[in-house]
Amino acid sequence: GERNNGFDVLYHNMKHGHLSTKDLADFIRERAAIEEAYSRSMTKLAKSASNYTQLGTFAPVWDVFKTSTEKLASCHLDLVRRLQELIKEVHKYGDEQIKAYKKTKEDVSGTLEAVQNIQSITQALQKSKENYNAKCVEQERLKKEGATQREVDKAAVKSKKATDTYKLYVEKYAAFKSDFEQKMTETAQKFQDIEEMHLLRMKEIIESLSNTIKEIHFQIGEVHEEFINNMTNTTIESLIQKFAESKGTGKERP
Amino acid sequence: GERNNGFDVLYHNMKHGHLSTKDLADFIRERAAIEEAYSRSMTKLAKSASNYTQLGTFAPVWDVFKTSTEKLASCHLDLVRRLQELIKEVHKYGDEQIKAYKKTKEDVSGTLEAVQNIQSITQALQKSKENYNAKCVEQERLKKEGATQREVDKAAVKSKKATDTYKLYVEKYAAFKSDFEQKMTETAQKFQDIEEMHLLRMKEIIESLSNTIKEIHFQIGEVHEEFINNMTNTTIESLIQKFAESKGTGKERP
Numbered sequence: 001g002e003r004n005n006g007f008d009v010l011y012h013n014m015k016h017g018h019l020s021t022k023d024l025a026d027f028i029r030e031r032a033a034i035e036e037a038y039s040r041s042m043t044k045l046a047k048s049a050s051n052y053t054q055l056g057t058f059a060p061v062w063d064v065f066k067t068s069t070e071k072l073a074s075c076h077l078d079l080v081r082r083l084q085e086l087i088k089e090v091h092k093y094g095d096e097q098i099k100a101y102k103k104t105k106e107d108v109s110g111t112l113e114a115v116q117n118i119q120s121i122t123q124a125l126q127k128s129k130e131n132y133n134a135k136c137v138e139q140e141r142l143k144k145e146g147a148t149q150r151e152v153d154k155a156a157v158k159s160k161k162a163t164d165t166y167k168l169y170v171e172k173y174a175a176f177k178s179d180f181e182q183k184m185t186e187t188a189q190k191f192q193d194i195e196e197m198h199l200l201r202m203k204e205i206i207e208s209l210s211n212t213i214k215e216i217h218f219q220i221g222e223v224h225e226e227f228i229n230n231m232t233n234t235t236i237e238s239l240i241q242k243f244a245e246s247k248g249t250g251k252e253r254p
Numbered sequence: 255g256e257r258n259n260g261f262d263v264l265y266h267n268m269k270h271g272h273l274s275t276k277d278l279a280d281f282i283r284e285r286a287a288i289e290e291a292y293s294r295s296m297t298k299l300a301k302s303a304s305n306y307t308q309l310g311t312f313a314p315v316w317d318v319f320k321t322s323t324e325k326l327a328s329c330h331l332d333l334v335r336r337l338q339e340l341i342k343e344v345h346k347y348g349d350e351q352i353k354a355y356k357k358t359k360e361d362v363s364g365t366l367e368a369v370q371n372i373q374s375i376t377q378a379l380q381k382s383k384e385n386y387n388a389k390c391v392e393q394e395r396l397k398k399e400g401a402t403q404r405e406v407d408k409a410a411v412k413s414k415k416a417t418d419t420y421k422l423y424v425e426k427y428a429a430f431k432s433d434f435e436q437k438m439t440e441t442a443q444k445f446q447d448i449e450e451m452h453l454l455r456m457k458e459i460i461e462s463l464s465n466t467i468k469e470i471h472f473q474i475g476e477v478h479e480e481f482i483n484n485m486t487n488t489t490i491e492s493l494i495q496k497f498a499e500s501k502g503t504g505k506e507r508p
Contacts, residue, residue, distance in 0.1 A: 013497070016310025023306035027319065030302055034295040041288040048284055052277035056270025057449055058456055065281065192494065195311055199490040202312055210482050217478060221471055228464050236453040240446065243267070 014104065014191065017198045018097050024205060025090040032083035035076045042073035057243040061234060068227040075223060079216040086212065090205055097198070104194060111187040118173075118180040125169040132166040135159040268358065268445065271452045272351050278459065279344040286337035289330045296327035311497040318488060322481040329477060333470040340462055347455055358448060365441040372427075372434040379423040382416070389416040 046069035049062050139155040147155075300323035303316045393409040 013310050016307060017312070019307045020310055020312035020315075023312075023316075027299070027303060027306070030299050034292065034299060037295065038288065038292050041291065045281070045284050045288060049281060052281070053270060053273045056267050056274055057453060058271070058274035061274075061456070061460070062277075195494060195497075196490055199311055199493055202315070203485065203490070206315070206485055210478065210485065214478055214482075217471075217475055221475075224464065224468055224471060228468075231457065231460055231464065234457075236450055236457070239453055240449060243449075 011108070011191070014101055014194060017195065018094060018101065020202065021090060021094040021097055021198075024202065025087055025094065028083050028087050028090065028209065032080050032087070035083065036080045039073045039076035039080060042069055042076065046070040046073060057239045060239060060242060061231075064227065064230045064234060068223055068230070071223045071226070072220065075216055075219045078219070079212065082212045082216075083209075086205065086208055089208070093201055093205070100194070104190065108187050108190065111183040114176070114180040114183045117176045121169065121173045121176045125166075125173050128162065128166045128169045132159075132162040135162040265362070265445070268355055268448060271449065272348060272355065274456065275344060275348045275351055275452075278456065279341055279348065282337055282341050282344065282463065286334050286341070289337065290334045293327045293330035293334060296323055296330065300324040300327060311493045314493060314496060315485075315488060318481065318484045322477055322484070325477045325480070326474060329470055329473045332473070333466065336466045336470075337463075340459065340466065343462070344459055347459070351452070354448070358444065362441050362444065365437040368430070368434040368437045371430045375423065375427045375430045379420075379427050382420045382423045386413075386416040386420040389413040 046066050049066040049069055052062050053059065054062070135155070135158050139152065139159045142152050142155050300320050303320040303323055306316050307313065308316070389409070389412050393406070393413045396406050396409050
């Protein structure tokens with residue numbers, strides 16, 4: 001149950017539905033841009049790691065950093081690609097939404113007419129009620145003031161006419177109200193269905209977004225684990241051994 | 255065992271140790287800058303979320319996005335703070351390293367001297383050996399060619415002198431070699447200890463870095479879980495209910 005302007009509220013909400021789809025696409029696009037910038041910076045950082053001094057015992061550790069940082073960059077770039085796919089899906093849904101809304105606008109044109117009818121009949125009914133009241137009061141006044149029979153009769157005719165008009169509008173109002181209520185109930189249900197479908201679709205998109213982010217987050221975790229393992233395997237003994245092999249000039253005493 | 259230039263290799267590697275400490279500080283600083291930029295972008299994205307349309311049934315979902323995005327920004331800012339603490343630690347270690355290296359330079363000055371001694375005595379020994387050979391050959395030549403007794407005696411004196419000098423250098427070389435081998439063994443051990451301590455300290459710093467990144471990664475995972483839970487709790491029914499309450503004009507039929 002809504003007032004007679006409930007139709008407007010519901011109809012506009014349908015438009016807001018399309019707006020929220022566009023907002024969601026914008027949000028995901030902005031997130032993708034952030035991830036892309038992060039990925040680019042990580043690639044740059046990986047290059048820095050390979051530019052650090054390749055002299056001394058610590059040098060091989062930079063390879064471990066480089067590999068891990070490159071993999072982080074790659075994870076975030078993967079996220080970017082998947083977000084871009086998702087944006088395409090959101091746009092596709094947005095286009096479907098516009099088509100569905102145009103169709104709904106045609107479907108509910110009967111209801112809009114019923115809304116306009118009930119609004120105009122309500123005004124007309126109010127006017128005829130006021131007119132009827134005025135005519136009755138006038139007739140009573142003439143009777144009380146002892147006006148001529150001709151004047152009283154004339155007022156009676158006017159009063160009768162106002163009564164008939166009022167009755168007619170009451171009947172018309174009843175008919176329009178019944179039509180309005182029936183159509184409005186149908187339309188309200190239709191709008192509710194559209195709204196539920198819209199929210200369902202939006203929630204599906206967000207779930208897809210969450211899953212993507214969660215998967216990439218898991219992959220990033222694996223890169224971290226791998227880095228920790230690689231560092232554990234890069235023992236102090238192995239680093240000194242590698243250095244002695246590259247710089248050492250022999251195992252014999254001079 | 256190293257050749258006589260092994261001292262240089264080991265001594266320079268100690269300097270490379272300090273260079274790698276500076277590189278590691280640079281690497282962490284660059285990573286911190288990347289995380290800071292990411293955090294700032296996320297804060298901006300959270301603001302975008304609150305600027306999206308507040309009309310329609312979807313509007314409350316933006317609050318869920320906003321909260322989650324703000325928390326992501328906060329996680330990455332936390333990472334920045336902890337990386338900055340770590341950079342301070344690396345710098346502190348770098349300063350300690352310089353002091354330790356200066357002390358080591360004094361400690362090994364005796365070895366450097368022994369290295370220089372062995373290098374100069376080797377050259378002198380070579381020269382006196384050549385001189386001794388030349389003098390012997392000269393003495394033999396004069397004898398064969400039937401030179402005067404005076405000439406042969408003169409050559410014998412020269413040969414005797416060259417032999418004595420050569421013998422002296424052989425003895426000196428043996429003494430220097432023993433001194434060099436003893437000092438070089440000690441110093442090589444000292445350099446190895448320094449190198450091991452350096453790599454141990456570097457590995458500790460990297461472990462601290464890994465742990466920090468791992469903890470923040472875990473916190474980010476929790477933010478994702480919270481977002482998923484919040485979205486599950488934001489049911490279609492509750493969104494439509496909220497919308498009806500804010501826009502609806504009553505539950506009574508008109």
